[in-house]
Amino acid sequence: QKEVEQDPGPLSVPEGAIVSLNCTYSNSAFQYFMWYRQYSRKGPELLMYTYSSGNKEDGRFTAQVDKSSKYISLFIRDSQPSDSATYLCAFDQGGKLIFGQGTELSVKP
Amino acid sequence: GAVVSQHPSWVICKSGTSVKIECRSLDFQATTMFWYRQFPKQSLMLMATSNEGSKATYEQGVEKDKFLINHASLTLSTLTVTSAHPEDSSFYICSASVTHRGNEQFFGPGTRLTVL
Numbered sequence: 001q002k003e004v005e006q007d008p009g010p011l012s013v014p015e016g017a018i019v020s021l022n023c024t025y026s027n028s029a030f031q032y033f034m035w036y037r038q039y040s041r042k043g044p045e046l047l048m049y050t051y052s053s054g055n056k057e058d059g060r061f062t063a064q065v066d067k068s069s070k071y072i073s074l075f076i077r078d079s080q081p082s083d084s085a086t087y088l089c090a091f092d093q094g095g096k097l098i099f100g101q102g103t104e105l106s107v108k109p
Numbered sequence: 110g111a112v113v114s115q116h117p118s119w120v121i122c123k124s125g126t127s128v129k130i131e132c133r134s135l136d137f138q139a140t141t142m143f144w145y146r147q148f149p150k151q152s153l154m155l156m157a158t159s160n161e162g163s164k165a166t167y168e169q170g171v172e173k174d175k176f177l178i179n180h181a182s183l184t185l186s187t188l189t190v191t192s193a194h195p196e197d198s199s200f201y202i203c204s205a206s207v208t209h210r211g212n213e214q215f216f217g218p219g220t221r222l223t224v225l
Contacts, residue, residue, distance in 0.1 A: 043202050043216035099152040
């Protein structure tokens with residue numbers, strides 16, 4: 001079993017749609033949960049960072065963590081074409097980051 | 110703030126040659142720098158972790174003699190791919206972290222290496 005599972009997509013949605021991106025993990029020791037956005041041929045940029053179960057909201061983005069189910073989600077409201085990118089979940093393991101495969105998202109105008 | 114640069118952004122080299130990639134933290138001093146490799150449509154895989162002035166710690170399966178890492182200062186780390194082969198062609202990304210910023214890593218823009 002992989003330590004982190006993330007559907008690679010691609011996921012295509014119309015502009016304005018609500019997008020749901022998900023990751024499951026198997027390591028109970030993961031303490032910090034992150035979502036990164038990576039545009040093509042660029043380095044990843046941090047979108048959301050949380051360490052507890054529950055929801056965290058930042059503008060159009062909401063990160064959700066369910067430690068009991070080992071499941072994290074990222075919701076994007078009112079999606080825009082500029083949101084088209086690959087979204088990677090990441091987990092902190094003693095200072096090292098373990099990344100999911102990334103989900104490729106395309107938002108069509 | 111927290112900008113990380115990489116140079117070059119892309120490089121093409123012949124098989125058997127060595128390539129050096131630089132990673133710089135431009136507006137902060139990084140206590141730790143990380144090097145990742147990313148193949149197309151795949152995730153970032155950590156290659157090694159380096160702290161200024163000490164030897165890098167390599168992940169399992171990464172050849173330390175092939176991927177030489179030097180972390181000479183708090184703002185500069187270099188990755189040298191020695192005797193590069195076509196299978197080393199990949200996207201190499203560095204990141205930097207600062208102790209007082211917790212575990213947040215700031216990523217560089219990446220370097221695309223193509224070995225002919």
